[in-house]
Amino acid sequence: MPVSINKLYINQSSYNPNTRSRVPTGKRIMSSEGKKVKNNIIKAAKEQMKSQQWDYELTKERYLYLDTYIYMNRLGRDDNNIYKLLNDSLEKIVYDNDSRILTRTQKILIDTENPRVEVSLRPVEYIGIFDNEELLHKFELNCMSCKRYSRNCSILKKAKEGRIQVEVNNELECSKFNPKK
Structure with missing residues (x-):
């Protein structure tokens, strides 16, 4: 004891x-x-x-x-x-x-x-701001089709660290998303 x-x-x-x-x-x-x-x-x-x-x-x-x-x-x-x-x-x-x-x-x-x-x-089940691995994976898949992803997106990195950011809303959508061409 x-x-x-x-x-x-x-x-x-x-x-x-x-x-x-x-x-x-x-x-x-x-x-x-x-x-x-x-x-x-x-x-x-x-x-x-x-x-x-x-x-x-x-x-x-x-x-x-x-x-x-x-x-x-x-x-x-x-x-x-x-x-x-x-x-x-x-x-x-x-x-x-x-x-x-x-x-x-x-x-x-x-x-x-x-x-x-x-x-x-x-x-714990959550990872960063994501309630579970499935939500993280879904967010990451979306990130992969964004121009910022290939430049080591700081928004994704911070989200994995559990940092609240204005760029990511409650529905886990990134306002800085810019699709690759």
Whole structure:
């Protein structure tokens, strides 16, 4: 079970010889408990990845749902506080960057004997501004018959990145479309 964000970081302090006391530096560092739990998560993730057929390269371009089933050790814990350490620990092992992770709590149960977090990952259906691959493919096919396509159309590129543009309306039609001759 990941450490709560409230216990994950501690205030760093340094010794001041003038006052002969420790003074806060203003820097937050990971606690020893946080480091221990992070290492346990990394170890478990690496072990799980051995038996999975996971496409790591896909995680460089697509967003992923990280669905969690949380078994707390007691009532009253905040599930949102555990995600920072969990997402950071899985980065570069399961996925390229946690900025592409959409974390969702599916269920919270209490298990005083074995508190844990069970995780499943899957790619989201949407790609950029397109609700699914079929809509992207349809848009791209139309782009191929446009003069801008052969010049690496920036509108298509931005649409794949999820950028909202005035050139593309709600029906996914491009106002800059100029048919090839």
